[in-house]
Amino acid sequence: MAVSVTFNEDRLAEQAAETVRALVADGVHERLAAGDAALWGEEARAEAAVRLGWLTLPLTSRELLPEIGILVERARAQGLDHVVLAGMGGSSLAPEVICTTADVPLTVLDTTDPAQVRRALADRLERTIVVVASKSGGTVETDSHRRIYEQAFRDAGIDPAERIVVVTDPGSPLEQAAIEAGYPVILADPNVGGRYSALSAFGLVPSALAGADVLKLLDDAAAVQPLLAQAEGNPGLELGAALGAAALAGRDKLVLEDSMSEINGLPDWIEQLVAESTGKSGKGILPVVGADPNDSDDELVAGIDSDGSVTVAGPLGAQFLVWEYATAVAGRVLGIDPFNQPNVTESKENTNRLLAAGELPVGAPALVDGPVEVYGEGLEDAKDLSEVFTRLLQDIPDDDGYLAVMAYLDREAAFDVPVAEDASFEAMTDAWSAADPATLRGLLAVRTDRPVTFGWGPRFLHSTGQYHKGGPQNGVFLQITGAVEADLEVPGKPYTLGRLQMAQALGDQGALTGRARPTVRLHLTDRAAGVARLLAAAREV
Ligand SMILES: O=P(O)(O)OC[C@H]1O[C@H](O)[C@H](O)[C@@H](O)[C@@H]1O
Secondary structure (H helix, E strand, C coil): CCCEEEECCHHHHHHHHHHHHHHHHCCHHHHHHCCCHHHHCHHHHHHHCCCCHHHHHHHHHHHHHHHHHHHHHHHHHCCCCEEEEECCHHHCHHHHHHHHHHCCCCEEECCCCHHHHHHHHCCCHHHEEEEEEECCCCCHHHHHHHHHHHHHHHHCCCCHHHCEEEEECCCCHHHHHHHHHCCCEEECCCCCCHHHCCCCHHHHHHHHHHCCCHHHHHHHHHHHHHHHHCCCCCHHHHHHHHHHHHHHCCCCEEEEECCCCCCCCHHHHHHHHHHHHHCECCECCEEEECCCCCCCCCEEEEEECCCCCEEEECCHHHHHHHHHHHHHHHHHHHCCCCCCCCCHHHHHHHHHHHHHCCCCCCCCCCEEECCEEEECCCCCCCCCHHHHHHHHHHHCCCCCCEEEEEECCCCCHHHHCCCCCCCCHHHHHHHHHHCCCCHHHHHHHCCCCCCEEEEECCHHHHCHHHHHHHCCCCEEEEEEEECCCCCCECCCCCCEHHHHHHHHHHHHHHHHHCCCCCEEEEEECCHHHHHHHHHHHHHHC
């Protein structure tokens, strides 16, 4: 069996079976296999008509393999063994999972943190090849990374045309810029949206350059493809029916559990697929990654090769296709368009406005607790950071709410903390987690029975960011920003990376407060001391 979907809970199995029956009665399995764009209603039809190419990628993407093979050979011949991928959301999350699972190194740049980008630049520049991946060709983070790397190569006396490879849609502004600069361009299938692009050029090019076996990925996906046309034994239909039916019944928090899987990091990819596809029109499914289930009534646990209320077992290529299919089916069950992302644009526009306006409106802190400034309404009388956390946790709606922690920081900084050379593995991981802002998620989660999510900004803006603003309005939001020690110019642009990063945080804050959602921003005036204070304060709650 290429992939199996099994239910470990009778109620869920019944709900899924009933929903499958209804979907089959409507001919959904046949219509989806035939690429019927009318499956999501009239309003969604035009976009769906150019968004169903992912159904056939396991076959059509094979045409790319000779072209990719030439790129790989060229890179090997030039001794380029440090592969950097600049891409946001769907343009980087799949290669990240593919490469970690294949255990081949890939440096992913989906950040605007100056320190994190500086670390990548300082790493083997003379042996670096950069894949610039953007479907639209207009994503500001990716455009900034391209400009920064072009400059760095030139400064080092290296011709960027020897080192930059572009993946984009035909006709995008990035294709044009790449042609002018003489960069190799691999064109992706324009009939595939960003988050459904795992098996397209976006997933394959960087992964193959990094050394992953992409043919095996396509083979594993192709093996499951015939099942997806069936009325019975169709894993995508079963999973999609379960996700949709559970959400309609109030179980709209999807806890992704992968501890037993040999696939590494798939929940992060599923998170952006499910959150961005379903979180709109006040509806949606909120993926919860890296958290233990808490047995609440609104939770559904999906296990990747691991135990869950529903378990999805199978190799990575097949998992990609089945989750894409299931998300499209869940979209139909929920009555939403699974191919648009109406509210991602909103924060982007806020950010652009702020960048154009001059001084960023950071405001004045309501409270300062050592290295942590607290920005938020009505917090002037809070006595310290612990009380701020307490109030935020109390603000979470009892039955169905959640807390989202969003850190616009360097996600690798914790690994820089000094550890003794003879430290045990345990001592080393303890030191890392004591310096990692992500540790805050677990510390706050034990103090509430509501789910707590964690995302790195601006990465999450292309994932759960859509759900936060477009989904059910029951979230409470905690942003973390930090002082920038050594900023980075974005060549040809009037802003630095640090300024862009802050404008992204403030732009999203504006979108959240505009919906009257409780939102607090913590600013670390000293990043290392600030993280330590955050974690200590969370322990005091
Ligand atoms: O590939 P790009 O056009 O640069 O877009 C990167 C990402 O941007 C937005 O967030 C879209 O909603 C995502 O689906 C997409 O993957």
